[in-house]
Amino acid sequence: MVQIAKLTARKVETAKKPGEYGDGDGLYLVVGEGGSKSWILRTMVHRKRRKFGLGSVSHIGLAEARDLAREYRRIAREGGNPDDLRRKETLTFWEAAQRVHESLKPTWRNEKHTETWLATVEKYAKPMLGDRVLDTISTSDVLAVLSPIWTQKHETAKRLRQRLSTIFDWAKGAGHYPYENPVNGLKKALPSYKPRKKNLAALPWQELPDFMAELRKRKAVSARTLEFIILTATRSWETRGAEWGEFSEENLFGRNRKSTTVPLWTVPPERMKRGVEHRVPMSTAALAVREEMRGLDPVFVFPSPSRDKNGDTRPQSGEVFKRLYERIGVSGITTHGFRSTFKDWASEYAHAQWEVSEAALSHAVGDETERAYGRSDFLLRRYHLMEAWADYALGRESRDVVKLAGW
Template sequence: MAALSGKLTKNLVRTLGPGRHGDGSGLYLVVDPSGARRWIVRVTVKGQRNREGKPLRTDFGLGGADVVTLNQARDRALEYRRLAKQGINPRYNGRQEIPCFEEIARQVHIERLPTWKNPKHGQQWINTLAEYVFPKIGRLPVSEIGQPEVLQVLLPVWTEKHETAKRLAQRIKAVLDVAKSKGFRDGENPVMTIRDARVLPQVKQRVQHHKAMHWKDVPAFYSELATKDAMAARALMFTCLTASRTSEVINATWAEFDFIEKHWIVPADRMKAEQEHRVPLTPEMLAIIEPLRMLRSQVVFEGQKRHRPMSNMAMLMLLRRMNIQGITVHGFRSTFRDWAAEQSDVSREVVEMCLAHRIGSEVELAYARSDLLNKRRGLMEDWSRYVTSSTETPSHAL
């Protein structure tokens, strides 16, 4: 049967602002402040009463306006009204096309791809759901997923792989929140209910630090490293001297370097704290990178492909080839911090700023206008001289 006409039009469905907009006969378009649009129908079930003894009047979600057209919403609303008029609760008898969890999850993944810092994060997001969630509840309609279904996913990994389980919980919550905004489910998110009720066992996490080389061993190691001709060796030497993260070094471009003022400006979108970071360049650092300018690559430390950075595993694999076991590239940041604590008289604040760590409360950060570049330059110069103290010859070009 054809859908009934009403007050709304296709154009109004697309353009109306936040609020509840009636089409007539109990059908409403609900526009959330976020801009999400969904359909609901309000019906009174004949002969049925609520807890207060009044006629049973209920709102039912009919789906998001981005997937359910105006005419489809009117058809579904008409069906719900007919059921209610016969004394049948539409919640248990209405015909509604509810997508499954996996369908909504994959759509969320596509919609959020532009928001991740790099494609790898987006792929990890969907991969964990595909591995742990889809096999168990992926084909269930999102409207049918409650606490038992969420616990079915989380309990087996909650204690053994706690970090993974926490990420799963966050991602399941996000998918169900989107499903609700599209009108496919109602009520509280079961992930939040489980968290608030403390249903899952408490897990005491052990902080795992990156394995670091003792600072007393660094000069000898650096001296051996300086004899290597590989680009990974140049990158690792620069990483040691700057106490930078692997991703910051391998993705560095020449445009980030000021050779007049002698500092490297790492843009905010490549920093963990999402704030621009200036690294003072010492003579030892410049001796590593200046010869590389002759390669005329867009990146400082070029990998196997022209104008493309090396793999993020290249420096770690170099350590393994040098038979340096149990040490990570990231650990050199800890090595620098330990050396600074024991061998320098600078404040902790200066050391933490060298590592691009956020320090202090939000109020203190709001008033911190200086990055203490000059003080940090002195410390980095001392560190560079110490690290290269056993190196007989200066760093050379490839």
């Protein structure tokens, strides 16, 4: 049954009965059997009766539908074809996600991030949104994707939200999504959630020499990688991605102006959590571990025995340490936790200055103003600290580490 009276916003909102409701000049509201609502326009094009779908009511209101119908009719009167307005590429959500992923891949050096970025979208968003045309997706659809995991897997949900926002930002900029980014409307729709911070399990510093002695018995590359991580107090990925070209030497001067040659490892910003280059003074023990890796690969210091899909050498996976812990027979600790082990030792045993141990961990010290004026990274003092740390860790302590408090 076709209605003749002009529509109102209220009528559009409350119409439930399936059918077509006319607004005049060929514009109709169509209510489907399942309650869906959309707009169509019937008009003459090149002396032939044509019907054009104008979109869903959830995206196009009454006023916008009238404006769009008026534009279509104008084009038809002037001898054109309204289809010319509609001949833009129609993308599904999954097609858009793949394009965004391909465009971002060259900017990522972390292979794991490259893989997981799209895998997360595929696992959680594709089942609901994958085949949907982009401009049919609204905030409520995105909410339906995120709500089930927002509290159960909060970190994953936050990363997914960011990736969905990136996809729709791209789609809007490329002309495939004409509305505001649907992720923007989620702030009040999702419950506030403050997860408890968990400290990663760390080995007590008093037990480290025994652990290192057991680790030295292992001949695998993963054992040397873990040893290097511990001796340099770095993060797992910083060491696993280490390249031979990142190492150098620098002459530094102490209080007595006496020159000291310090071996350096400079970790580039793209592999650092804060995105800031980190200079690591190398202890004699750390240098020895590095030299054990000579000849394995011309690029990576700690290469994986497996190759990537192109047949090239790649860094080891972080999963190798879990298997290493099982072989050694320890449990309840994490690789990242060794940074806490170092920090506790530096504070409780070596009595190192807080700023020096924080710099060794590449932590930001002070506020922005303090960092702007305090530009030193305490490199020479960290060099002596890392030598003392290595001596302690390997059970061959010969220096009076308490003197470090005065450095």
